[in-house]
Amino acid sequence: MVRLNNYIIKLLKNKLNRSDLDESKLILLNKGKFANAYVFRYSQGDTDLTIKDFSHCPWPVKITVGIIMAKFEYKTLKLLEGLPGVASEAFLLGRYTVAFSYVKGTPLAEIHRKNMTLPKEFFIELEKRTREMHNKNLVHLDLRNLGNIIDGDDGNPYIIDFQSSLGTKYLPKKLKKILEDSDISGVYKSWKLVCSENLDPEKEKFLEDFNKIRKIWVFKGYPIQKAIRKIKRKINKD
DSSP, rough: OOOHHHHHHHHHHHHHSOOOOOOEEEEEEEEOOTTSOOOOOETTEEEEEEEOTTTSSOOIIIIIHHHHHHHHHHHHHHHHHTTTBBBBOOOEETTTEEEEOOOOOOEEHHHHTTTOOHHHHHHHHHHHHHHHHHHHEEEOOOSSGGGGGETTTTTTEOOOOOOOOEOOOOOHHHHHHHHHHHHHHHHHHHHHBHHHBBBOOHHHHHHHHHHHGGGGGGTTTTTHHHHHHHHHHHHHHH
């Protein structure tokens, strides 16, 4: 772990052209296993970053999934740059490492676990920001996971973790609509579970109807996760 921390700090020093970075300010947020990233936060003065690193992965995974996923998250965040509710200032630290601004706040999963609620206005804004993301021809595909929606310290909703996202620009309109509806169903799910007010009847019906579709959901497990599992099985066989 010390070696990995040194590696991350070295990458930061080179990229930011700074020699005053303090390794004690690098905090591990999530220890990814196998093909998942180690997630760090580096906070010092005006610098506050989330860092995702795949360099710990087994070599065959690192040079495939690691490179692909780091670049994928970087390109996705650059596509959404300027949109409210999405991390900004994304940049690649190395072949296996991506960094972007840290989103301060509390995941809705934690708020729900504590039986706390948020005002209706929060979810109205979340739906608005999700539709703005769709206007950029991108779907998140994992907004039903309450851990991917943050109640920011400023009281606004933020969307994180785009590793399951998908570009929709060249998809058939009907498929694009289904995928966008999947995201909206995630918004309404969190609305129903965490909002201080009941879900509006038309939104409740939308959620119920979409939940029926999910029983035959072709994207269950999501494409990228499926690809990672295939690589894992291949390596384990070898």
